[in-house]
Amino acid sequence: xxxxxxxxxxxxxxxxxxxxxxxxxxxxxxxxxxxxxxxxxxxxxxxxxxxxxxxxxxxxxxxxxxxxxxxxxxxxxxxxxxxxxxxxxxxxxxxxxxxxxxxxxxxxxxxxxxxxxxxxxxxxxxxxxxxxxxxxxxxxxxxxxxxxxxxxxxxxxxxxxxxxxxxxxxxxxxxxxxxxxxxxxxxxxxxxxxxxxxxxxxxxxxxxxxx
Ligand SMILES: CC(C)(COP(=O)(O)OP(=O)(O)OC[C@H]1O[C@@H](n2cnc3c(N)ncnc32)[C@H](O)[C@@H]1OP(=O)(O)O)[C@@H](O)C(=O)NCCC(=O)NCCS
Numbered sequence: 300x301x302x303x304x305x306x307x308x309x310x311x312x313x314x315x316x317x318x319x320x321x322x323x324x325x326x327x328x329x330x331x332x333x334x335x336x337x338x339x340x341x342x343x344x345x346x347x348x349x350x351x352x353x354x355x356x357x358x359x360x361x362x363x364x365x366x367x368x369x370x371x372x373x374x375x376x377x378x379x380x381x382x383x384x385x386x387x388x389x390x391x392x393x394x395x396x397x398x399x400x401x402x403x404x405x406x407x408x409x410x411x412x413x414x415x416x417x418x419x420x421x422x423x424x425x426x427x428x429x430x431x432x433x434x435x436x437x438x439x440x441x442x443x444x445x446x447x448x449x450x451x452x453x454x455x456x457x458x459x460x461x462x463x464x465x466x467x468x469x470x471x472x473x474x475x476x477x478x479x480x481x482x483x484x485x486x487x488x489x490x491x492x493x494x495x496x497x498x499x500x501x502x503x504x505x506x507x508x509x510x
Contacts, residue, residue, distance in 0.1 A: 347423035352460030
């Protein structure tokens with residue numbers, strides 16, 4: 300697959316950034332979401348969260364709804380494609396306005412002003428493409444997009460399990476832990492039983508990214 304095919308394989312999307320053989324796009328409409336849904340986005344989501352520490356099970360419609368909510372709430376969704384993966388989606392990150400996540404707003408209470416905060420909703424990289432800095436690059440793009448949009452803070456919730464490699468990843472990206480605050484979140488596990496797992500929180504001061 301040549302570079303021209305790689306560029307043409309994604310309709311009218313405008314690449315946000317390209318590095319090595321990775322191309323990152325902003326998905327800003329349902330039409331674009333439908334295109335990436337057919338290019339491995341849904342499968343990637345299901346596979347990334349089927350592993351420990353999450354062990355979660357999502358059907359296609361649930362994943363589509365999660366992504367649809369990102370677009371409809373005026374959040375941000377960025378996807379990455381690779382020439383190596385023949386134009387399949389190899390990573391994504393997403394954020395939504397914090398007010399679109401009432402369970403977190405209520406839980407965090409006065410620790411965060413929901414009117415000026417966004418919420419780091421999703422982040423995953425295909426197993427064959429991990430540890431190449433792809434998520435680090437996409438986190439940076441997501442943070443900058445939210446800062447430019449005028450948000451002051453970004454809230455991130457992730458598994459508190461010590462196996463969670465997102466913990467060192469978010470610290471490296473500059474997020475600050477909210478100490479001693481944990482939320483038990485119920486989700487459908489791979490064995491078909493709903494169980495809680497423990498999540499912890501981080502904050503990023505987006506004002507630090509403003510010129
Ligand atoms: C978490 C995840 C998105 C990281 O993606 P990635 O592209 O491999 O991450 P990067 O290559 O950008 O790594 C950035 C930093 O994160 C940390 N990190 C990433 N993977 C790690 C691992 N397996 N072990 C230890 N640290 C790790 C390191 O500090 C790394 O920097 P370094 O490589 O310079 O040491 C990916 O592992 C993933 O999709 N996991 C499953 C889904 C998930 O947990 N999503 C987060 C939900 S909140």
